[in-house]
Amino acid sequence: MNGTAHAAIGAATGFIVANTFQASPSETALFVGLGAVSGLMPDLDIDGKLRGKITLSHKLIxxxxxxxxxxxIFYSFYxxxxxxxxLGLGIGLGIMVVAGFIKQKHMLTITGIGVLMGGISLAEIWLILLGVYIIIASLSSHRSYTHSILGVIFFGVIASKFEVSVGIEGVFYCCLGGYISHLIADLKILPFNKRGIKLLLPVSKIEL
Structure with missing residues (x-):
């Protein structure tokens, strides 16, 4: 299933949650948006559809x-x-050499580190955990851990902390529902899916 469909299903999930909690119009819009984003989150993994959308060009970095x-180098010499x-010369040259090895595939990991550092700076637990999630996703093969029960649990913790941070009831269910909707839509039992998901990782690698 493509990203547009996942986003649409996630948005619909957010709308249902908004109606369940009798959310205001502004909260409903928020829930729909969060549902759509959460519905795309599992595809942050390697070769996932979302990873290339949130990262800058590696050439810029x-x-x-x-x-x-x-x-x-110039500053240390002056x-x-x-x-x-x-010491400045060595570090400066080291940075330049390492920069030469940065590829596009590394950008999601760098993004995750940036989110993690931002979370630490702001003392926001959900943002720290989101950074960790992005880093793990950037190192995971497609339709593996981000598409498993472990992924659901980890994202659920993020959603829970996020709800506490924003103080809006229903955010947790909106985010978690959007995430789970992605996994359901990727199940092999659905006729339009050639592949399934390894829902029981690391216990089992069987695609469901």
Missing amino acids: QMAAQLIGILM EGSAREKW
Whole structure:
């Protein structure tokens, strides 16, 4: 199933939750949006449809990192002591070399690290956990852990913390429902799916 269909099903799930909780028009719009996003989250994994949508070009990150490396070298030579000059040179060159190895496939991991650091900076548990989720997803094969019961539980914890943070009742069910709707839509028992999902990982690798 394509991303548009997953988003639509997730949005519908959010709308149902909004009606269940008799949400206001603004909250209903929020729930629909959260449901749509949550319905796409499992596809953040490797080769998933969503991973390329939320990341910047790796060339932009390469350029920024290389610029930082150059600036560090110049700064250390102008402002540092003899030892600091050589240390700055080494670190600057190291950054430039590492930047050269950054590929597009690494961008989701970098995004996850950024979200994680943002969560730490803001002291938001849900954002920290979301960063961890994105990092794990970036290293997981498609339709594996993000499409499993473990993935549902982990995302459920994120949704729970997010609801506490925003203080809007129903956010948890909206996010979790949207996420689960994706897994249901990817089940092999549905005639339009050639592949299923490994729902019971790591206990079983059988596709359902």
